[in-house]
Amino acid sequence: MPQLELDPGFVKPVSASDIAEPGYVPGFTVLPAASTNLLKNGNITCIKPNGRLAFWFTSTAAGTLTVTYTVNGVITKSLQNLGASLTANAEYSGQIAVDANETVNFQYSVTSGTYRLVVREI
Numbered sequence: 001m002p003q004l005e006l007d008p009g010f011v012k013p014v015s016a017s018d019i020a021e022p023g024y025v026p027g028f029t030v031l032p033a034a035s036t037n038l039l040k041n042g043n044i045t046c047i048k049p050n051g052r053l054a055f056w057f058t059s060t061a062a063g064t065l066t067v068t069y070t071v072n073g074v075i076t077k078s079l080q081n082l083g084a085s086l087t088a089n090a091e092y093s094g095q096i097a098v099d100a101n102e103t104v105n106f107q108y109s110v111t112s113g114t115y116r117l118v119v120r121e122i
Contacts, residue, residue: 023039023044023120024118024119025038025040025115027058027116028114029114029116031059031061031111031113031115032111033111034063034107034108034109035066035107035108037068037105037106037107038107038108038115038117039117042103043070043103043105044103045098046098046121048121050097050099050100051097051098051121051122052095052096052097052098052121052122053096053098053120053122055093055106055118056117057086057091057106057115057118058089058092059086059088059089059113060089061088061112062085062087063085063108063110064084064085064086064109065079065080065086065092065106065107065108065109066079066106066107066109067080067096068106068107069102069103069104070102070103072101080094088113104119106119
């Protein structure tokens, strides 16, 4: 019987070689001003053209999570969770499609509290 082999690139850990900037913000990081980028080292992108990013987010404060897409200096914002407020201290996860030449960042609608954000290319 042939052995099933998993694609080692299916879920990649975040590193400079996998995503342009590390997509990890450790827990208990103080939230920046509302609607400020959460990934502090700049926007990230997929290595694979027209790829997907998975993300996990939690915050000690309820608020709205937004993904920002930038192409040629033009920013488009996309509310997550259908625009509904996320519950404090609950983890939210999702996937987003990233087109070629797009970069991505995340923003949160509140200022006080702490957060954790993990982003991985899938």
